Amino acid sequence: MAAADIHIEREPSRRTSSGIGIVHLGLGAFHRAHQAVYVQRCLNRLVDDRGLDDQRRTDWGICSANIRSNRTLVEQLRQGDCRYHVAEYSDSEHVTLRDVTAISEALYAGPDGPDREALLARMSDSAVRIVMLTVTEKGYFLSPSSGELLTDAAPIVHDIANPESPETAPGMLVEALARRRAARVAPFTVLCCDNMPHNGQRTRRAVVSLARLHDEALADWIEASVAFPSSMVDRIVPAMTDADRQRLAALGVDDPAAVVCETFSQWVVEDDFPLGRPDWEADGVEMVEDVAPFETMKLRLLNGAHSLLAYLGTLAGIETVDAAVARPAFRELLRHYWHQEAIPTLSLPTGTDAGAYTDSLLARFGNDSLRHRLQQIAMDGSQKIPQRWLAGGVERSIDGADISVTALGVAGWIRYTAGTDLRGQPHPVDDPLAETFAALHRRHPDDPVALVAAFLALDAVFPAALRDDAPFHTRVVDALTIIERDGIEAAIAAMSYKNSDGKA
Numbered sequence: 001m002a003a004a005d006i007h008i009e010r011e012p013s014r015r016t017s018s019g020i021g022i023v024h025l026g027l028g029a030f031h032r033a034h035q036a037v038y039v040q041r042c043l044n045r046l047v048d049d050r051g052l053d054d055q056r057r058t059d060w061g062i063c064s065a066n067i068r069s070n071r072t073l074v075e076q077l078r079q080g081d082c083r084y085h086v087a088e089y090s091d092s093e094h095v096t097l098r099d100v101t102a103i104s105e106a107l108y109a110g111p112d113g114p115d116r117e118a119l120l121a122r123m124s125d126s127a128v129r130i131v132m133l134t135v136t137e138k139g140y141f142l143s144p145s146s147g148e149l150l151t152d153a154a155p156i157v158h159d160i161a162n163p164e165s166p167e168t169a170p171g172m173l174v175e176a177l178a179r180r181r182a183a184r185v186a187p188f189t190v191l192c193c194d195n196m197p198h199n200g201q202r203t204r205r206a207v208v209s210l211a212r213l214h215d216e217a218l219a220d221w222i223e224a225s226v227a228f229p230s231s232m233v234d235r236i237v238p239a240m241t242d243a244d245r246q247r248l249a250a251l252g253v254d255d256p257a258a259v260v261c262e263t264f265s266q267w268v269v270e271d272d273f274p275l276g277r278p279d280w281e282a283d284g285v286e287m288v289e290d291v292a293p294f295e296t297m298k299l300r301l302l303n304g305a306h307s308l309l310a311y312l313g314t315l316a317g318i319e320t321v322d323a324a325v326a327r328p329a330f331r332e333l334l335r336h337y338w339h340q341e342a343i344p345t346l347s348l349p350t351g352t353d354a355g356a357y358t359d360s361l362l363a364r365f366g367n368d369s370l371r372h373r374l375q376q377i378a379m380d381g382s383q384k385i386p387q388r389w390l391a392g393g394v395e396r397s398i399d400g401a402d403i404s405v406t407a408l409g410v411a412g413w414i415r416y417t418a419g420t421d422l423r424g425q426p427h428p429v430d431d432p433l434a435e436t437f438a439a440l441h442r443r444h445p446d447d448p449v450a451l452v453a454a455f456l457a458l459d460a461v462f463p464a465a466l467r468d469d470a471p472f473h474t475r476v477v478d479a480l481t482i483i484e485r486d487g488i489e490a491a492i493a494a495m496s497y498k499n500s501d502g503k504a
Contacts, residue, residue, distance in 0.1 A: 006092075006093055006094070006095055006251070007093060007094045007095070008095055008096075008097060008251060009094075009095075009096045009097070010096075010097045010099075011096060011097065011098040011099065012099045013040055013043070013044060013083075013098075013099040013100060013101040013102075019059050019060075019061055019127060020061045020062065020063045020104050020105060020122065020125075020127060020128065021059045021060045021061065021127055021128060021129050021130065022039065022060055022061070022062045022063070022128065022129070022130045022131070022132060023062070023063045023064075023065070023119070023122055023123050023128050023130075023131045023132070023188075024036075024062055024063070024064045024065070024131075024132045024133070024134070025065055025067055025131065025132070025133045025134075025135055025169050025172060026064075026065075026066070026067070026133055026134035026135040026136075026139070026169075027064040027065060027066045027070070027073060027074065027077075027106060028066075028070075028134060029237050029238075029239060029240060029259045029261075030134050030233075030235070030237045031064065031132075031134045031193075032064075032084060032086065032100065032103075032257070032259045033086050033235060033237045033259040033261040034134075034193070034233055034235050034237070034265060034267070035062075035132055035134070035193060035233075035267075036062060036064070036100055036102045036103055037086060037098060037100060037102075037265070038265075038267060038280060038283050038284065038285060039060060039061075039062055039102040039278065040098070040100045040101065040102040041283040041284070042060060042278045042279070042280065042282070042283050043060065043061075043101075043102055045282060045283065059127070060278045061102065061103075061104035061105075062102050062103045062104060062105075063103075063104065063105040063106075063107065063119075063122050063128075064077075064103045064105070064106055064107070065106070065107040065108070065109050065115065065119045066107075066108050066109070066110060066113075067109045067110060067113075067119070067135070067167070067168075067169060067172060068110055068111075068135070068139070069110055070108075070110075071108045071110060071112075071113060073106075073257060074106045074107065074108040074115075075108075076256045076257045077103065077106040077257050078106055080255065080256075080257060082101065082103045082104060082105070082106055083099065083100070083101050084100055084103075084255055084257035084258055084259070085097055085098065085099060085100070085248070085253050085255045085257075085258040085259075086098040086100055086258070086259050086260075086261060087247075087248055087251070087253070087258065087259070087260045087261070088261055088262065088263045089260065089261070089262060089263065089367065089369035089370060090262070090263040090367075090369075091367060091368075091369055092368060092369040095251070095369075096263065097251065097253065105122070107119050107122070109172075111167055116165065119172065120172065120175055120176055120179065123172065123173075123176035123179075123188070124176050124179040124180055124183070124185070126180075126185045126186070128188055129188055129189065129273070129275035129276055129277070130188055130189050130191055130273065130275075130277060131173065131176070131188050131189070131190050131191070132191045132192075132193055133169055133190070133191070133192050133193060133194060133203070134193045134194055134233075135169045135194065136194060136380060136383070137194060137195065137196055137380060137383035137384060138380050138383045138432050139168070139169050139194070140169065140170060140194075140196070140202060140203060140206045141153045141155065141156050141168060141170065141206065142202055142205065142206055143460055144382060144383050144384075144386040144387070144460060144461060145386055145459060145460055145461060145462065145463050146459075147202060147205060148205075148209070149170075149205070149206055149209035149210060151209075151213070155167045155168045155171075156168060156170075156171075156210065158171075159171030159174075159210060160210070160213050160214060163175055163178070163214055163215075170203075170206040170207050170210045171210060173190060173203075173207045174207055174210050174211045174218070174222075176188075177207075177211075177218070177221075177222055177226060178211075178215070178218050181218060181221055186274070186275060187222070187225050187226045187227075188226075188275065189226070189227040189228075189229065189272070189273045189274065189275060189277075190203055190204075190207070190226060190227070190228045191228075191229055191231060191269070192228070192230065192231065193231050193233045195233075195298075195299060195303055195384070195387075196387060197292075197295060197296060197299060197387045197391065198230055198292065198295075199230050199231065199295065200228040200229050200230035200231070200270065200291075201228065201230065203228050204222075204223070204226070204228040207222060207226075207228075208222050208223050227272045227273065227274055229269060229270035229271070229272040229273070229291075230269075230270050230291045230292070230295065231267065231268060231269040231270065231291060231295075232266070232267070232268040232269075232291050232294040232295040232298055233266070233267055234264070234265070234266040234267075234298055234302065235261055235262060235264060235265040235266070236261060236262045236264070236364060236367075236370055236372055237259060237260075237261040237262075238260060238261070238370050238371060238372040238373060238376060239373065239376050240258070240259065240260065241371070241373075243371070244260045244371070245258070247260075248260070260370070261370070262364060262367055262370055264364055265284070266286070267280075267284070267285045267286065268285075268286040268288055268291050268294040268295075269285055269286070269287055269288070269291065270287075270288060270289065270290065270291045271287040271288065271289065292347075293346070293347050293348060293349040294349050296346060296347075297346055297348060297349065297352070297357070299387050299388055300342040300345065300346065300388060300389075300391075300392050301338055301342055301343070301346075301357065301358060301361060302361055303384070303387075303388045304337070304342055304388040304389055304392075305334050305337065305338065305361060305365070306321070306365075306377045307377065307378075307381070307384060307385060307388050307389065307409065307413075308333065308334065308337060308405070308409050308412075309321055309324045309325070309330065309334075309365075309374060309377070310374045310375075310377035310378040310381075310416075311378060311381070311409065311412040311413045311415075311416040312324075312330070312333075312408070312409070312412040312488050312491075312492075313330065313374045313488075314374045314375065314378060314416060314421055314427060315412060315415055315416060315421050315422050315483065315488055316421070316422065316487065316488040316489070317421055317422070317423055317425070318374060319373060319374060319375075320368075320371050320372055320373055320374065321365050321370070321372040321374065321377070322365065322366050322367060322368040322370070322371070322372070324365075324374065325362060325365045325366050326366070327489075329488075329489045329492045329493065330492075331362065332492070333405065333408075333492050333495075334358075334361075334362070335358070336405055336495075337405040337406075337409075338354075338358045339354075339355075339358070340402060340405075341392065341393075341396060341401075341402065341403055341404075341405050341406060342392055343358075344396070344401070345392040345395045345396065375427060375428070378416065378430075379430040379431065380430065380431055380432065381413050381416070381417070381431055382431050382432060382433045382458075382460065382461050383431075383432065385409070385410070385413060385461070386461060386462075386463070389406050389409055389410070390406070390461075390462065390463060390466060391463075392406070393406040393466060393472075394463055394465045394466060397465055397466060397469050397472060398465065403472065403475075404475060404495050405495070407472060407475035407476045407478075407479055408475075408479045408491060408492070408495065410455075410476050410479075411452075411476045411477075411479035411480040411483055411491075412479075412483065412488070412491075414451065414452065414455050414476070414480060415480060415483055415484070416429070417429050417431070417434075417437035417438075417441070418437075418441045419438070419441075422483070422484075422487060422488070433458070433460070433461075436458070437455075440454045440455060448477050448480045448481050448484070449477050451480070452473060452476045452477045452480060453473065456473060456476070478494075479491055479494075482494050
């Protein structure tokens with residue numbers, strides 16, 4: 001579609017000379033399209049409501065840092081004076097172009113980066129009151145099944161030996177908090193924005209566990225003094241492609257740091273900020289006492305469905321989310337998963353209509369303007385499926401209830417980790433356990449029973465309740481056998497769908 005056929009709305013920023021009150025670890029597309037946009041709304045509102053100009057300062061500018069990779073992005077942002085665009089597509093014919101200047105400083109503090117000390121100094125600054133994170137599930141170095149710190153992971157081993165020059169997000173937090181404690185500066189609030197259940201508690205566990213390995217007193221102080229509120233974030237933000245950049249160029253946007261996303265956005269945050277926070281309520285953030293019902297609903301319904309599409313769709317040769325949900329078999333699979341397996345495990349937020357919520361998810365998944373690649377969602381499955389599928393599956397298994405879609409999803413994930421689709425076309429397996437998966441496939445190339453048993457024995461992924469569940473093992477083997485022999489849609493069709501009463 002030509003740019004002239006697209007309805008474009010433009011949302012300029014009201015640029016102020018912002019003091020930095022927030023540090024964000026993880027300068028990826030999601031942060032630029034989500035948290036930074038909410039902060040931009042806040043800054044815009046302050047200008048509009050109070051008449052702030054460049055001579056007046058606000059307190060909530062962001063210092064955003066990459067600590068693992070992508071030095072190029074940091075350089076691109078700096079070259080553009082930390083100004084970039086967010087293109088929000090409601091469909092292929094309507095887009096809002098948002099000008100974002102909320103990021104006041106961009107740093108690269110990766111292993112070969114020059115800004116690690118600058119980042120630690122910024123986090124230690126008393127003006128910084130909040131440190132946010134989007135470093136993905138694997139960035140916390142916690143076992144997905146037990147939640148314990150992975151003390152044998154090489155980056156954590158480095159941070160234990162070199163606490164003053166950390167490489168990981170938990171290490172950065174520990175060192176910055178240690179410096180603030182030594183300087184008698186009140187600790188910042190740590191706000192995790194990653195897709196993990198009880199993400200504030202899990203972040204606290206990672207930080208306190210790491211601190212305790214070299215300074216008991218510091219660990220006790222962090223445990224007693226630092227706030228770790230949980231949050232739930234929701235916005236579909238595909239990885240940028242050359243095609244996306246060409247689309248934006250046709251709209252007059254020449255910006256290497258630009259991001260494409262959907263119009264929908266949600267942020268739910270536990271209200272625990274001892275040093276203060278922006279008045280986010282005015283900008284659409286839901287400030288609550290308990291975020292757990294929101295985060296569990298999103299993990300099991302949105303993220304769980306995304307993972308089903310990622311593994312089963314990729315095996316079927318499908319490239320994008322919208323192409324997958326366009327197929328009736330996949331839509332029926334999602335409906336069954338939602339209403340028969342996932343929703344019964346949830347304590348829904350007050351006032352939530354589960355049917356309306358899942359209908360809205362189907363509409364969002366069907367947004368073909370996003371071109372959300374299944375391969376992006378499939379990354380790091382060993383870190384994702386425990387909270388997206390397996391936690392709910394354990395609840396259902398204990399009650400003897402149906403978890404046939406969960407079994408099919410696990411079978412699809414196991415087959416996906418072989419590194420080819422059902423046509424033999426290769427795909428990357430981007431996962432911390434990729435080498436382990438490859439070894440298991442080499443060891444059991446033609447024995448689905450042994451292969452499934454070997455995967456279910458991975459205690460870093462599977463909880464004991466499912467590892468020891470013989471009927472679940474059988475269902476996974478049966479699903480994997482049908483996938484290999486007859487294909488994905490045949491495996492879906494072979495399932496015994498049940499009605500809303502749970503009867504065949």
